[in-house]
Structure formats: structure tokens, C-alpha cells
Amino acid sequence: MSIWRLGWRVSQHEPRTFWTGYLLFVLFFTFPVLSGWLLGRGFNALSTGHNTRVFWIGGALVLCEVARMSCIHIGALNWTRAWVHMQSLLRANLLNAQVASGGPEAGQPVGSAGEAITHFRDDVEDVTMFIDGFVDISAGVVFTALAGLVLGSVDGRAALMLLIPLVGVAMATRTLDARIKRYRAADRIAASAVSGLLGDVMAAATTVKVNNAIEPTIAHLQKLVDARRRTAVRDRVLDESVWAFSQGAADVGLGLVLLSAAGAMAAGRFSVGELAVFSAYLGWLSFLPRMVGRMLARRKQVSVAFDRMSLLVADTNANNTVTDRLLPIGLRQHRARPLAVRPERVPLDVLDVRHLTAHYPSGDGVHDVSFSVRRGSFTVITGPIGSGKSTLLRALLGLAHQAEVTGEVAWNGNVLIDRGAFLIPPNAAFLPQVPQLISDSVADNIALGVIDEAQLSLALELAAVLADIEEMPDGTRTLIGPRGLRLSGGQRQRVATARALVHSPELVVLDDLSSAVDIETELQLWSNLAAVGITVIAVSHRAVAFDRADQLLRLQDGHLV
């Protein structure tokens, strides 16, 4: 789909807000035509001594100004809303694709969250700026057409002269805007070199000091700040040139009008009022060419932005970044916490893994693994580092997105088509080796939705973390900080275990616990799970797990041995 269609779909997410903002903004731009014309009449009346008429025109100008500002007041508020709505739609589609458990909307997971966030911020910004540019252009076209009519009727030749600086502005903006972006990128690199060095030497302040290296370090810093001064100056001067050009265009335009109308003025055919109309319009006339130039420079950026965003969504298809969805973020829109969409519980009798193979592009993976798990049994997977234990679990659960996966998994004999969508609570739950928590309360991290208290404390007890949580002043409502960093490593692991157990899943899959919890805790956990009769597949290196296992699978270089 072209960027025009994609942009259109984004703009029509909240059509009422969008069109209100759009129309009022365009209307806002027609007022200067009226007020410029009134000013011209005013000056003509003034020069011919019709003072009463000047007063009336003054009154009309005041009304015109009030109407114009009221128009932009409502228009800008609507447009701000439309802007956030449009951005939120794009962000929602990206985020939804990243957190969906299987299904048609799930996209490829991204590598680094820090980098992915730029899609949510910068690419989304690029798209909305593009749509915003359209509004500007529409307004500019309406203004220019009306102003052209007025000016043309005053003095056609002078009006035509104005085209020269206007075309110049459009071309200059287009060229310079692209260059500004380049210069700004260079400036950012120079700036991060400075802050990088500062960060390093501030972290190593003692080393710098005891090695008597303060002066050499400052000399090195001087080189970097000098380099940054040069990039900053280049960036800034170019930026200023763009402004100077469009500002200058108005003055040059007036000069050209004066030049072309000199004869008419000398003959008394070009009145002061007419000059006033021209000079009142000129400040606004460079708006359209500036916006057109900017849009021409931006078009490519937007198509790149859509390409980048499509990496996050299903089938890397940009159409999926603009799917319309319900997003009640408006000031008066009703918001209700949605109920989690979960698959129906299918009690497990037997799970069959048949010829499961997963290959990562790096060459790692598992080869042709088959085994069965009966209800209520405890399966332990072990093997050296890099033997493919985690890959096996992820491939089984449909989470090995970057790998090429073949083979099948059957639940009570039925082969699962979309494992990612089926093997989630209440059917299966997974605890990764390094679980990630989010800056929320303990309860929210475990429930990830709505849940009753009894279920919550049962899960905490099973995960052997109830005592820890009860000691905290706010209990389960304790906020655990960004990424759960206010908890100890062992507590994080056990809270995540509680998260896996809270929906009493038919099957629980636990990646290596041993690295984060001590031997007593691991032992306690296995007894707790055995007591409730839950089916478990777990990676472990400890004898306490082997002793209890109904089935022990040993992996070596991706093969079951």
C-alpha cells in the first residue's frame, strides 16, 4: 500500500476529531485574506479622508481577529487530540504485535527494546508530521488561491511577480531540509562523543587523577568539544538560512511588487490601500511553498518509517501498522479494563513432542527431539551450557521465533497448529531463565490482569515467596520498581514463578531455576508442585530435581542422549 493510503487510514482513526481540526485549521487560514483586504480598504479610506469608514473597518478587523482566534482555539485543541489519537493507533498496533501470544496479529519479536523504542517514537512522529503537513498544505492552498484572486484583481502583473520568490522558497526548503537532517545527525554523533568521554572519565575520576591525567584528558575533551562546535555551527547556520530564506522571500516579494508597480504608482493607479493588501499577504504567502518543500523532503522519510515499523508487525506488512482498533484514550471516552482473552482450558492427559527440530541462523538448535509427558508427571531436562535446553522449551511452546522450527506437538493426541496461542495459561505457563518483571505492584506482575486474592496467595505460597511478600509493608501491593529491581534476584525469580502458577495451568514449563534460587528453595518448590499434582517440565542441574523426576532427558549438542 502506498504511503498515501497508509497515511489516510491513520488519519481516519478518529475521523470526527481529525476533520474538525482539519477544517478549522483551513478556515483559520482564510481569515488573513479577509483582514488583509479590510486593511487595504482601511488605508484607501484613510488616504481619501473618510475617517468614519476607517472606524467601521477597524471594528470589522477586530471581529475578524476574534473569529480567527476562536477558530484556531477549537481547531488546535481538536488537532492536538487527533495527533495523539493517530500516534496511539500506530503505537498500539506495534505494541500489540509484540505482546500477542500467537494468532494472526503476532509479529516477529525485536532484538533490543532500546532500539525498538525509536520506532514507537521517531517513526510514529515522522508519519504524523507527514499528515500534519497535509493540513498545512491544504490551508496554504486555500489561502494562496484566495489571496491570488484578490491580488490578481488588484494588479495581475505584480501578483505574478510573486511566483518567483515563492518557487524559490519551495526549492530551497526541499534541498535544505534534507541537508539539515544530515547535519543534525552529524551533530548528534559529535555530541555523543563528548558525553561519552565525559561519562567515562567521570566514572574513572580516581584513575584519571592518580595517573596524573587530568590535563591530557582535558586536552582530549577540548578536541572533541571543538569538533562539536563546528558541527553545531553548521547545523545552526543552515537552520537559520531556511528561516532567512522564507522571511526574506516576503521582503523580496514586496520589493518585486514595488518594482513592477512603479509605473502604475507614478501614474497614481496603484493606491496605498493596494500596497497595504500586498504587504499584509506577503508574510503568509511563503507558507505554502515552505510546506510543499518540506513535504517533498519528508515523503521519503515516511516511507522509510513505515518500512521500519512493519518489521514489528505480523507478516512485516505495513498494512498491519494501521489496522483500526478501539483505543479509548479520549478525555470523555469510557475506559474499562478488558478481560484477558484466554484459550479454553483443555485438561491434559498426554503431551507428545514429535521430531521437534529448531535451527537458529547461528547454527545452534535442537535436532529431532521426541518425548511424551503424562498428566501429573515431572520431566527434568538437563545438559551442559549451550546444549539447547532453552531452545527446546521455546520451540515446544512456539516461542522460538527467530528459529526455523519443524516437527509437531500434540495435546491429548491433537496436533497443535498455533502453539503460541494455545500453550498459554490456563493450558500451559512458562518461566524463562531470566524472567522480566515490570514496574508495577507484586499483584499486577503476577496476575497480569484481574484475579482474586485467594488465587494470588495460593500462587505465592506454591512459589515459596509468600513469606517475603508478607514482610513488605504494602504486601502484594508493593511496587517493585523498574524491571522489578527493588526485589532481590531470588525474589524476582520466585515472583515470576508465582506468575506462572497463578492460573493453575495444566502444564508448567520452567527454565533453569538453579542459577537464581538456593537449593532449599528449589527443593521446596518441587515438593509444592508435586503436592498439587501439576504437570511439570523443568530444566535443572540439581540432584534434588533428578531424584524426583519421573523422566530425565539429557541434551548434548542439541540431541537427546
Added chain:
Amino acid sequence: MPTQTARWRALAALLRPDAWRWVGLGALVACGSGLILTGPLIVREIVDRATAGTTTGQLTRLAVLFLIVAAATQLINMAVAWVATVTAWHTTNGIRLRLARHVLGLSHGFHRRHTPGELIQRVDGDVTSVSDFMGRVIPRAAGAVFMMVGMIGVLAVVDWRLALGAVVYVAVAVAVVIRGRHRAVGESSDEMGSYARLYGGIEERLTAAEDLRSNGAGAHAMWRFVEDSADALGSAVRREKAFLRMWWAVDGSVGAGSVVSLIASALMVGRHMITVADAFLLFQYVLLLARPLEDMVDQLETVQKANGAMVRVIDLLEVEPEVRDEGTTLPAGGPLSVEFRDVAFDYGDETAVLQSINLSFAAGRAIGLVGRTGSGKTTLSRLVLRLVEATGGSVLLGGVPIEQIPLNELRRRVALVPQEVELLSGTIRDNVTLFDEVPTDDAVASALRNAGLVSLADGGIHRRLGAGGAGLSAGEAQLLALARVWLRDPDIVVLDEATARIDPATEAELEAAVARLCNGRTTLIIAHRLSTLRHVDEIVVLDHGRVVEHGDRTDLADDIDSRYRHLLELALDDEAVAP
């Protein structure tokens, strides 16, 4: 806290080194403002002559003159931007370097209280805010003031009543715009806060994406996103409202200005006090005022930020270094003796870290310092480098009290190998020389070889290391720290042994390199593993900030009752148990 005037004085002091540049910039700005006012004057002339009746040729000449002035105005504007940016960066780069030097000279305690991230912000981020202010706001504000003064001057020549009216108008317009500003700035930073939460939340959910997927928590994650987005929308609308209020003020001022000027002109033209051309001039001048008023809105945030930043910069410069560099005596060349005379140290509270330390080490000896964590070993070693200052007694190097030795000389002759090696992202050479350009590449390579990093030296010293020294093992990092010392060839070496576990091969390499380094220098080794003290001459045992034992290593090791012997036995037990 300095007062507002003290801050302005401090700002002026920071500008002083570049005073001439700033004066030149001021002249350029004044030229620009003058030209801006000239354009409408030419138009007035044209209108005047056209109403009076003139030839086309005359008007054409004036129109060409107008075009030239318009072009020159824009050229000067660009020149102002160029000179202003260059000057602002010149001045603020001076401030950056001064701050960086100042902060690096501050005590260990200061650096423990402030994270590197915070210091980057204060040395660079804050100064950049000041730089934006100097490069953008000051020239524009000066230009606006020049323009308004010039405008009032021109109007006064035309008619004093016009000038008076303009003064009143400008005063009212500025007051109206300023009134709305604080609120707009506040709302805008609220909006930034809510967007920071939105992006922070998204990043966290992306990091936890697998956990969310495998728990079927997509709907929950999306719900939090919707809440954060709703919050962002609310704050964006509030910010927009605050800015609209200012927009009303600016546009209202300009609109009211043109209506009032039109009506006043009509009355005055009617009474023949001014001509129609004067009226047109007045009208054009009112339009010119729109730009500075809009700038006032646009630049408010920059001003606000720069104001806060300026305060922090000045406060930071006023933090006094604890260690003063006032010495003038140079100790004799060669290895230096080290003496502690009744030395005491505390952090200003009741608990003494060190008390009545009396120790004397002859030049060229190797001394091992042992004792439990918190016994004062590290503090004792820091005193030798004046990283901290003794609160009682004195430390003498080569017989000279340490505070009488210039800091530069002291740090040239005394070297420290810290426990945690701090690496920079840069080349291997940068990491050894710490950006000193004097040592030759050969000298750097040979220091690396002497420190036992032969392969690193052979691989080329201009290779880059990743952030935090990525690409080096913990053992190699230790050896690199030795190379730093080797390159400087000091007379006293203080070595704080690394606690990090390193593999046996590297450990043997490290031990050999340390032995080579100690040769011919006075060496203090703070040991955490007694096995590394095999080569030292003397042992000092510290406990609770006091020396409890001092003597030759061999004597103490042979003495069954000595503390050192006792520690040796404990260590043997422990090392036998450890894996």
C-alpha cells in the same frame, strides 16, 4: 545559594574571556535591526513620492534599493546566527573544560555522591542549555530591543505622539505575553513527563515481551498502554491550552496594534499631523513587532531551562576541592621513603578510620598491608596519594611533608593501581596513556609488554576497546592498569589487589608483572590474598584503624605468636576449602 545579582555577575565573569566576540556580535545585531527598520522607511518614501506625483524611474530606483536592503538584512541575519553560535560555543566550551577540570579535581567523596550520568548532565547538559540561551536567546533579545528602541526613535522623529503610543503598546504587549509564560512552561514539562512514562512503559513491555506472550498477557499490557496514552493525551491538551492562551496574547497584541494604529493614523492624517506615508510606516512597524513577541513565546522554555542550568553550573563551580594544591617543595629524585607520623583520619563523624599511625618505610622497600575489610588499609594507601587528607599528624615522602609537595609532582611520582580497573571506550593506547600524547607508540607497546600483555601490544595499540573495556578479561584489565603505571615510571607504587577472580595462568602473569614493577621502587601492596605477599620485605597488620603489627615478613612468618602467622594459617584452611 547565590542571589540573582550574584548569578548575573557570575554569568558576566564566564562571558569575559570572549568579551570582544560578544561586543562584535552586538554590533552585528544592531546593524541587522537597523536594516530591518530601513525597509519600511524606503516604502514610506515611495508612498510619499507616489502621492506627491513622481517619475517611474525614481520609484524603480527606490524599489531596487528596497530589494538590496531586504537581501542585506537576511545576509546579516545569517551572519548573526553564525557569529552567535560560534561565540556561544566558544564561551561554553570554555565553561565545559573548566567544569570538567574542576570536577575531576574534586574528592573521591564527591564522586561517590554523584553518578557519572548526573555529572555528564551537569558538565555538558546544563552548559548546553546555557549555550542555547547565549546563542539563540541573547542575540534575538538584543535584536528585539535594538529594533524597538530604533523604532521608537524613528517614530519620535515623525511625531512624538506616535512614539509615546508605541512605548505604551510595547510595554502592554510584553507584559501580557510574560504573564502567561510560567504556566505554559509548567504544562509543557508535565507533557514531557507523561511521554517519558509512556515510552518507559513501552520499553519495559518490549523487554518483557516473551514473558507477556507466554503468559497470554497481551491484553493486560495493551491496557496499561491505553492508560498511559490517555494520560499523554490529557497532558498534551493541557499544554496546548496553555500555549493557546499565549497565542491569543501575541496575536491579540498584533491585531489590536494594527487596528489601533489604523484608527490613530486616520485621526492624525485628518488633522494633518502625519502623512499617509507615515501611517503606512506605522502599520509596517506594527507588523514587525509580531516576530519578537512570537520569539518570546518560543524561547520561554529555553530561558527557563538556562536559568536553572546557570544556577547549577555556578553552584558546581563553588564546590571547594578538599585537597589544596599549595606546595612548592620537590623531594629528592629516586625511590622515596614513606613515613606516617601520628596520622589520624575520620570522615568528620565520631568513628575514627585511622588513629595514631606511626610507620616508616625506607626507600625501595616492598610492604604488604593486611587486615580485615574496614581495618583502614585502603584509606592508608589513599593518604599517600592525597586522595584524602589526614585529619591529624602528617605523611612524609622522602622526608617532605606531603602537603608541601606540588600535586602535579606528587601524582607524577606516586602511582596507584586500584582494585577495580576503570577502562574507557577508546583505543588501547588511550587506555594506557589516558589521552596523554607525549609517550611514543613504542613506549606504550613496551609498557604493555612489561605488564605481561604481549599479545595486546603485538595486536596493535590503536585497536578500539568497546564500552567499559569490552573485549578484555578481568585479568587483562588488571595487567593494563599495571601498564599505565609502568609507562609513567613512578618512584612509589601503591597496589590495591583485585578481589575479582582471575584464571590461574593470568594470575601467575600478574604476579610476575607486579614483581618486575616493584623492583627499584617503594611499593605498598594491599593484599586480599596472602599468597601474593610472597615477595614483600615488610608486613603491616592493621586492625580497627590501628597498626597492630609491623616487621620483616620472614621474621613475622617464623614467629608462632604473630598475627601474620595466625592469618597465614587461617588462609591456608580457607583456600583448601574453596573450590
